[in-house]
Amino acid sequence: MKAWRVHEIGEPREVLRLDEVATPEPGPGEVLLRVRAADVNFPDALLCRGAYQIKPPLPFTPGVEMCGEVVALGADVTGVDLGARVITPALLPRGAFAEYAVVSAAGVFPAPEALDDAEAAALHIGYQTGWFGLHRRAALRPGETLLVHAAAGGVGSAAVQLGKAAGATVIGVVGGAAKAEVARELGADIVVDRHREDFVAVVKEATAGRGANVVFDPVGGDAYTRSTKCVAFEGRIVVVGFAGGTVPAPGLNHALVKNYSILGLHWGLYNVQDPVAVHQAHEELSRLAAEGTVKPLVSERIPFDAVADAVQRVADGTTVGRLVVLP
Numbered sequence: 228m229k230a231w232r233v234h235e236i237g238e239p240r241e242v243l244r245l246d247e248v249a250t251p252e253p254g255p256g257e258v259l260l261r262v263r264a265a266d267v268n269f270p271d272a273l274l275c276r277g278a279y280q281i282k283p284p285l286p287f288t289p290g291v292e293m294c295g296e297v298v299a300l301g302a303d304v305t306g307v308d309l310g311a312r313v314i315t316p317a318l319l320p321r322g323a324f325a326e327y328a329v330v331s332a333a334g335v336f337p338a339p340e341a342l343d344d345a346e347a348a349a350l351h352i353g354y355q356t357g358w359f360g361l362h363r364r365a366a367l368r369p370g371e372t373l374l375v376h377a378a379a380g381g382v383g384s385a386a387v388q389l390g391k392a393a394g395a396t397v398i399g400v401v402g403g404a405a406k407a408e409v410a411r412e413l414g415a416d417i418v419v420d421r422h423r424e425d426f427v428a429v430v431k432e433a434t435a436g437r438g439a440n441v442v443f444d445p446v447g448g449d450a451y452t453r454s455t456k457c458v459a460f461e462g463r464i465v466v467v468g469f470a471g472g473t474v475p476a477p478g479l480n481h482a483l484v485k486n487y488s489i490l491g492l493h494w495g496l497y498n499v500q501d502p503v504a505v506h507q508a509h510e511e512l513s514r515l516a517a518e519g520t521v522k523p524l525v526s527e528r529i530p531f532d533a534v535a536d537a538v539q540r541v542a543d544g545t546t547v548g549r550l551v552v553l554p
Contacts, residue, residue, distance in 0.1 A: 230325035243535035253301035260295030264348035265323035272542030283320035290323030349523035369394030371440035379406035448473035524548030
């Protein structure tokens with residue numbers, strides 16, 4: 228089979244190579260999938276750069292989530308049917324940017340019927356992250372104000388839709404006019420182009436000075452620091468990632484004086500610590516997808532031979548929504 232592999236650490240466009248490799252066989256507790264669609268995530272770029280918290284041995288295949296068809300079962304696998312269309316995280320070092328992939332049977336979920344392969348591939352990690360961030364960590368309530376950074380990006384776009392589904396007023400921050408239009412289409416009530424406006428001033432004006440009850444921040448750096456200037460009394464800042472490249476050093480004295488909470492979110496840890504909650508979230512997300520309330524924004528469907536360029540563009544922050552590879 229064909230698989231994209233990283234043989235040395237560096238920029239995705241330079242280090243990703245399309246190789247011919249043996250089709251893997253599932254071991255005990257594993258299933259073999261024919262990859263129908265693979266979502267491109269920012270962690271795929273970090274994996275190529277050697278900057279992700281997981282560092283698989285070289286050479287490895289990136290691609291951290293997919294939609295696939297079950298074509299073989301390993302020993303002791305129950306509850307998964309041959310031919311089923313499923314979504315799942317990848318099992319590195321053999322990721323989703325390949326024609327076939329072996330994954331853990333425990334991490335396989337039915338693909339929502341309301342979504343096509345590309346949309347389903349983009350649902351799991353991004354929307355689970357949004358759901359756990361907004362509901363499990365921040366306890367977002369109807370009528371509250373939600374500030375979402377990178378609102379036209381993969382995880383940010385999920386947070387916008389999930390925030391609206393929860394009955395919140397959503398303020399989305401983006402970089403550029405094209406991304407602003409995307410955020411509006413996703414349902415954001417107010418959109419701030421950070422190249423032209425100060426989101427702190429916009430939030431304060433929109434909330435009559437009260438500030439945002441919840442801040443969803445996958446960017447870090449200045450986005451986090453300035454969010455502390457417009458978070459509400461008893462507000463919650465959810466730290467999702469550092470796509471901006473800078474890990475901020477929060478002033479805990481400021482959090483104390485203003486009475487707000489700083490909440491970390493490592494969604495992958497729930498797969499180990501509370502897998503039942505992950506299944507419950509999947510059921511809720513499937514219901515919202517069936518209602519049409521949430522639908523991953525797939526901006527581009529990428530041919531298999533263009534993986535390296537797609538991962539590089541996600542790394543560079545020049546994309547909107549989700550780029551999905553179709554082997």
